[in-house]
Amino acid sequence: MPELNFLPSLPPALTPPILFGLLLLMGLLGGEVARLFALPRITGYLLVGVLFGPVGLGVLSSQLIKESRVFVDISLGLILFELGRRLDYQWLRRNRWLFATAIAESAFAFCAVYFGLRYFDYPPLHAALAAAIGIATSPAVVLLVAHELRSEGQLTERMLLLTAINSVFAFFSVTMLLPFLHLEQQAGWAETLPQPLYVMLGSLLTGLVVSFFVLRFAAWLGKREDRQFIMLVGMIVFTAGLARSLNLSVLVTLLTVGILARNLDFRHKLMAVQFGHGGQLFFVILFVMAGAGLRFDVLPQVAFIAGMYIVLRFLGKALAILVFGRLSGLRPGAAGLLSISLLPMSGLAIVMVQDASSLYPEFGAKLSAVVLSAVAILELIGPLATKFALKQAGEAGERR
Amino acid sequence: MTLEFTQSPAFTMGVELELQILKSHDCNLARDAADLLARLGKVKHPGEVKPEITESMIELNSSIHERYTTLADELRTVRSVVARQAELLNLRIAGGGSHPFHQWSDRRIYPTERFKHLLNLYGYLAKQFTVFGQHIHIGCSNGDDAVYLIHMLSRHIPHFIALSASSPFYQGEDTSFVSSRLNAISAFPLSGTMPLVESWDEFNAYFEKMHRYKIVESMKDFYWDIRPKPEYGTIEIRVCDTPLTVDKAALLAAFAQALAHYYLIERPREATPDLYLVYNYNRFQACRFGFAANFINPYDQQHANLGDDLIATLKKLAPHAVALESSAALNQLLDETATRRNDSSWLREQLKKSGSLNDVARLQSNLWMGKPDRA
Numbered sequence: 204m205p206e207l208n209f210l211p212s213l214p215p216a217l218t219p220p221i222l223f224g225l226l227l228l229m230g231l232l233g234g235e236v237a238r239l240f241a242l243p244r245i246t247g248y249l250l251v252g253v254l255f256g257p258v259g260l261g262v263l264s265s266q267l268i269k270e271s272r273v274f275v276d277i278s279l280g281l282i283l284f285e286l287g288r289r290l291d292y293q294w295l296r297r298n299r300w301l302f303a304t305a306i307a308e309s310a311f312a313f314c315a316v317y318f319g320l321r322y323f324d325y326p327p328l329h330a331a332l333a334a335a336i337g338i339a340t341s342p343a344v345v346l347l348v349a350h351e352l353r354s355e356g357q358l359t360e361r362m363l364l365l366t367a368i369n370s371v372f373a374f375f376s377v378t379m380l381l382p383f384l385h386l387e388q389q390a391g392w393a394e395t396l397p398q399p400l401y402v403m404l405g406s407l408l409t410g411l412v413v414s415f416f417v418l419r420f421a422a423w424l425g426k427r428e429d430r431q432f433i434m435l436v437g438m439i440v441f442t443a444g445l446a447r448s449l450n451l452s453v454l455v456t457l458l459t460v461g462i463l464a465r466n467l468d469f470r471h472k473l474m475a476v477q478f479g480h481g482g483q484l485f486f487v488i489l490f491v492m493a494g495a496g497l498r499f500d501v502l503p504q505v506a507f508i509a510g511m512y513i514v515l516r517f518l519g520k521a522l523a524i525l526v527f528g529r530l531s532g533l534r535p536g537a538a539g540l541l542s543i544s545l546l547p548m549s550g551l552a553i554v555m556v557q558d559a560s561s562l563y564p565e566f567g568a569k570l571s572a573v574v575l576s577a578v579a580i581l582e583l584i585g586p587l588a589t590k591f592a593l594k595q596a597g598e599a600g601e602r603r
Numbered sequence: 604m605t606l607e608f609t610q611s612p613a614f615t616m617g618v619e620l621e622l623q624i625l626k627s628h629d630c631n632l633a634r635d636a637a638d639l640l641a642r643l644g645k646v647k648h649p650g651e652v653k654p655e656i657t658e659s660m661i662e663l664n665s666s667i668h669e670r671y672t673t674l675a676d677e678l679r680t681v682r683s684v685v686a687r688q689a690e691l692l693n694l695r696i697a698g699g700g701s702h703p704f705h706q707w708s709d710r711r712i713y714p715t716e717r718f719k720h721l722l723n724l725y726g727y728l729a730k731q732f733t734v735f736g737q738h739i740h741i742g743c744s745n746g747d748d749a750v751y752l753i754h755m756l757s758r759h760i761p762h763f764i765a766l767s768a769s770s771p772f773y774q775g776e777d778t779s780f781v782s783s784r785l786n787a788i789s790a791f792p793l794s795g796t797m798p799l800v801e802s803w804d805e806f807n808a809y810f811e812k813m814h815r816y817k818i819v820e821s822m823k824d825f826y827w828d829i830r831p832k833p834e835y836g837t838i839e840i841r842v843c844d845t846p847l848t849v850d851k852a853a854l855l856a857a858f859a860q861a862l863a864h865y866y867l868i869e870r871p872r873e874a875t876p877d878l879y880l881v882y883n884y885n886r887f888q889a890c891r892f893g894f895a896a897n898f899i900n901p902y903d904q905q906h907a908n909l910g911d912d913l914i915a916t917l918k919k920l921a922p923h924a925v926a927l928e929s930s931a932a933l934n935q936l937l938d939e940t941a942t943r944r945n946d947s948s949w950l951r952e953q954l955k956k957s958g959s960l961n962d963v964a965r966l967q968s969n970l971w972m973g974k975p976d977r978a
Contacts, residue, residue: 289628291693293627294690294693297690298691298692298693355626355633356634356635357635360626360693426957426958426959426962471957471965474959475630475961531691532691534637534638598634600709600711601711
């Protein structure tokens, strides 16, 4: 019998293209099924992730989740860049009450969670870190739900603006708190300070340099949307990869690029490019992988605290918006809906928990269970909350 | 049902301006009319601000004026108030007869009973009606004067079109028209002109008949280029695109006022059917070519360049402008006509310079709001 060594071993190895394609198809299916139940598509993607992830059938092993990191980074890059472009400095400058809303929204969410956890006797630093992570709303969820609904209006604009700002606040607060954790372990300032400083300044600087090149490149290309689209995708993927290689924060770097590309574009060279169908591909992957990464195992033990965490975080955000919203020109009745729309938490929080626990394992053991459980719950109800808020506000587009 | 023509002081004037609400980040049309109106309801300003058929529009109504200067001042004041409130909501306001690149299918009807009714009746035409016009009201002391004045002004409709034209772009394309907006209006079954009635009584007979046919409920159902507005005691010129600035809007009102003064005081002509034989030809030519249009004089069948005919008209109006204290305004229109440039020319130049219609929309909103711009 001749040797059939040209035949592959079975089953075929899950190479990145196979994986990418499969995730897309499964996500697509999940999204369409979700539509049947009037759920947001991204909830469908997430549930597919949960189903095939380690919690479910286990098709997506932790190894595969790690390997798909590149797709996730690209998706996050596209989203953060887009969100950064919604942070309009001129608007904040003209509408001081809006600026106050943004500050208060982050600060109150932090305080509510911090004092809540302190009340349940969590140590100050741990409580502060968990609270800092809770400042952020999920950029991916709010942006994609708004896109899916073709939502437009004051509530949508403010939701995106506040999300961009609270993401920045969350990251900086977490990064600032990390050295204190180190200090608690009796490490000296000399060992603890350089790392967060490097991440923050490095990410900002990289963002600044990239946005400078983006604007120059756009000026050179001229007003041609197809070319500018390719340029932007190229820049974003490159920057996301670069940030990862330099051990910088993909979040801060891309958000910085988006914010600066918008606010330093004095000559209006950059066009309002939509990522459209191309971007959609990556977003499916992003949420399937987010679903696969969700942890439900510790949920039962920390359900109460995780629930409190969610409620307090919501109350903090809502209080700020109720107090300052009207002053900033929000119509009556919209403040509550805006607060609801800011409920989602997601991958961003998971990344911050991981950063914290890798530097300080004890934190992981104590509080990451609470935060990750809260994230798991909010990943599932957050998109629904945002969709509900935008629809109730009458800002969703008409069905086509 | 008889329409009573309310008496109003002759030659008073007022304007309505339909304006575009834009999003700051891409300068596409926004959907924030309700929020903007709510804010404007809380601040003091002269005149009135109202919703229009889609959520991307608002309408400014001036109060009633006898003189051009007070009208211009008031419009500038309202302009500043509206611009300020829009900025607090991160919105922009722009003049211009059309938005350069919005897609009509994205529009949403402003939720009032009347607008919902119009959507049910007219289907997509209602959303395509997201075009922006200036209406000029001129006071008349009686209905017969109003009817006469409407016929006389029909000869000048091409002038108003060429002077105000500011809708060269529509749905992302250059239409080759200077005013593409009027094409959107021609689609409506009750658009066109008032029939050749000679008195208010005759008009009423016509209206009653149309009402008995149940074709119309009220005067609002006629989308004529010029129509009487009996409850205000005015005639309303509706062919102008909303100009890019409020200053231009005031100039156009001054022109209408001077024409009314000329015709009602001198009564130089009688209304004849010939006026309406050339009407659609002249109107189309003006929409398509602006000042360069060919113009047929209905009274002597002579062809002329529309710009030349407008200059001759403005010169003839000079003594009336003196009486109305609007000579400066008419001279300004004379100068503009001499250069043969209107707002459509400006918009096309901006596209050439900037290379994108998003920039055109941004620049036209800067112009309306009185904002300086770096590029």
